[in-house]
Amino acid sequence: MAAIAAWMPAQRWFAGKGHAPVLRRIGAWELPVAEPGVRALSLLVMDDGAEPPVLYQVPVVERADGGSADEHLIGVLDDGTHLIDGPHDPAFTGALLDLIRAGGRAVAHGATAMGHPSALRAGDSDAPAGATARVPASVLGGEQSNTSIVYRPVGEAPVICKVFRQLHHGDNPDVTLQTALGVAGSPHIPPVVGDVLGEWDDVGRAEGRARGHLAFAQEFLPGVEDAWRVALLAAANGQDFADEARALGAAVAEVHLGLRGAFEHAPASDELIAAVTGAWRRRLAIAVAEVPELEPQRAAIEAFYERAEAGAWPDLQRVHGDLHLGQVILAPDRGWFLLDFEGEPMRPMAERRSPDLPVRDVAGMLRSFDYVAGATELLHPEQAAEARAWTASARQAFVDGYVAASGMDLTVYRDLLAAFELDKAVYEAIYETRNRPHWAPIPLRAIAHLIEAGPLEASTDAAGAPQAGGTAPDATAADAPA
Ligand SMILES: Nc1ncnc2c1ncn2[C@@H]1O[C@H](COP(=O)(O)OP(=O)(O)O)[C@@H](O)[C@H]1O
Numbered sequence: 215m216a217a218i219a220a221w222m223p224a225q226r227w228f229a230g231k232g233h234a235p236v237l238r239r240i241g242a243w244e245l246p247v248a249e250p251g252v253r254a255l256s257l258l259v260m261d262d263g264a265e266p267p268v269l270y271q272v273p274v275v276e277r278a279d280g281g282s283a284d285e286h287l288i289g290v291l292d293d294g295t296h297l298i299d300g301p302h303d304p305a306f307t308g309a310l311l312d313l314i315r316a317g318g319r320a321v322a323h324g325a326t327a328m329g330h331p332s333a334l335r336a337g338d339s340d341a342p343a344g345a346t347a348r349v350p351a352s353v354l355g356g357e358q359s360n361t362s363i364v365y366r367p368v369g370e371a372p373v374i375c376k377v378f379r380q381l382h383h384g385d386n387p388d389v390t391l392q393t394a395l396g397v398a399g400s401p402h403i404p405p406v407v408g409d410v411l412g413e414w415d416d417v418g419r420a421e422g423r424a425r426g427h428l429a430f431a432q433e434f435l436p437g438v439e440d441a442w443r444v445a446l447l448a449a450a451n452g453q454d455f456a457d458e459a460r461a462l463g464a465a466v467a468e469v470h471l472g473l474r475g476a477f478e479h480a481p482a483s484d485e486l487i488a489a490v491t492g493a494w495r496r497r498l499a500i501a502v503a504e505v506p507e508l509e510p511q512r513a514a515i516e517a518f519y520e521r522a523e524a525g526a527w528p529d530l531q532r533v534h535g536d537l538h539l540g541q542v543i544l545a546p547d548r549g550w551f552l553l554d555f556e557g558e559p560m561r562p563m564a565e566r567r568s569p570d571l572p573v574r575d576v577a578g579m580l581r582s583f584d585y586v587a588g589a590t591e592l593l594h595p596e597q598a599a600e601a602r603a604w605t606a607s608a609r610q611a612f613v614d615g616y617v618a619a620s621g622m623d624l625t626v627y628r629d630l631l632a633a634f635e636l637d638k639a640v641y642e643a644i645y646e647t648r649n650r651p652h653w654a655p656i657p658l659r660a661i662a663h664l665i666e667a668g669p670l671e672a673s674t675d676a677a678g679a680p681q682a683g684g685t686a687p688d689a690t691a692a693d694a695p696a
């Protein structure tokens with residue numbers, strides 16, 4: 215545990231920035247490895263140093279002879295055994311893909327793991343155990359909350375397997391929502407390959423055990439950049455994005471219709487409304503405590519929330535939950551794909567699994583288009599005006615595409631949409647202050663402009679709000695998000 219505790223704080227997925235982890239082993243599951251002297255385990259470790267404690271999954275390969283992956287060495291035990299970061303070691307990656315494609319149960323050490331191949335890929339999963347050990351695999355780079363392994367089998371479509379780092383009791387919406395959309399034939403989800411479901415000890419639960427998803431695999435669409443990077447470039451080059459944004463609006467609407475068909479939906483009861491508005495207010499309280507610049511805006515934001523609470527509400531249903539340009543990709547000839555249905559990492563998992571409002575996703579994407587202008591303004595102040603115009607056109611086209619494909623009249627829900635845009639910007643103010651403080655001006659300005667636009671105007675004219683102005687602080691290319 216000591217080696218892992220020393221190595222963990224430097225990992226991108228470690229959420230406890232600012233404190234040293236205090237680790238306790240909850241259990242582990244082990245995959246079969248043919249190579250002598252090598253073990254592939256996935257450890258479940260609780261960080262009791264976090265408040266509340268966080269359960270992490272840490273795949274580790276033990277190599278008695280040392281092995282060659284020094285770059286990904288976690289530490290060396292007293293007996294000389296090398297501990298390697300599992301997603302970077304072929305012993306773990308190969309056996310994990312086997313478990314998912316062939317199904318079956320890993321060896322339990324206090325924690326269990328069951329592989330489930332997708333029912334839609336029957337016939338694909340007859341590879342003999344161990345066969346995938348030779349499939350070239352690499353960890354996807356970049357800033358991510360989980361660890362994704364990309365496999366490139368010869369003669370087959372590549373596969374991406376996301377190893378969830380933070381574990382929760384209950385189904386992970388990333389798995390259940392995408393699996394259900396796949397079964398419903400949605401063209402906006404990469405085809406599902408399978409998942410791993412686990413069980414571990416949990417003294418906090420009446421039954422003493424918790425059950426949740428450990429990994430999820432789907433087709434990897436190679437050579438496609440996420441839309442955030444594509445959009446930044448398009449805005450910088452003055453390239454119109456209206457057609458793409460309209461098609462994205464339609465894709466989001468189709469995914470919402472698919473989720474409505476696949477999961478329960480319910481009229482907005484007082485109880486459900488209170489759950490949503492309570493979360494807005496709790497988040498605002500956290501934001502004001504962490505971002506003092508928000509204090510003067512608090513009353514105005516609350517007024518938006520009250521107005522939305524009293525206004526029209528559509529049915530609640532399952533949604534994406536954390537939709538932004540970094541979560542969508544446009545594949546040539548295949549159109550838009552939505553990724554990462556895990557919801558906002560800062561929200562409790564139980565909230566993320568509750569029925570929600572489709573306008574949350576619309577608001578998330580509208581905020582993301584505003585971020586394109588905001589980031590351009592920070593990075594290249596001289597391009598600010600063009601980027602604003604680009605954003606206005608993309609926002610309007612996105613809303614048009616959404617309304618046309620969903621049949622939902624968004625003007626009826628304008629107060630709700632404005633409240634969700636504000637709530638997202640409040641979330642972003644916390645996120646940026648914690649992770650990229652020099653980017654905090656982007657949501658802070660958006661909040662000021664949404665408030666300025668007033669409850670009637672905000673968001674209904676997607677092209678008009680928010681229009682941030684002012685002088686941008688200087689920034690360099692190194693400020694671009696990873
Ligand atoms: N099926 C896929 N095909 C191509 N790229 C993908 C796929 N799934 C994820 N990615 C890329 O990986 C990035 C991170 O994936 P994501 O699901 O958002 O992980 P995390 O939960 O760690 O944030 C995405 O922004 C996207 O660029």
Ligand SMILES: O=P(O)(O)O[C@H]1O[C@H](CO)[C@@H](O[C@H]2O[C@H](CO)[C@@H](O)[C@H](O)[C@H]2O)[C@H](O)[C@H]1O
Binds near residue numbers: 357554582
């Ligand atoms: O890591 P996740 O994909 O779950 O999302 C988190 O990080 C995002 C930053 O990468 C953050 O998104 C914010 O910045 C984006 C540009 O980098 C912008 O497009 C989004 O609109 C903005 O919210 C996201 O909020 C956070 O949950």
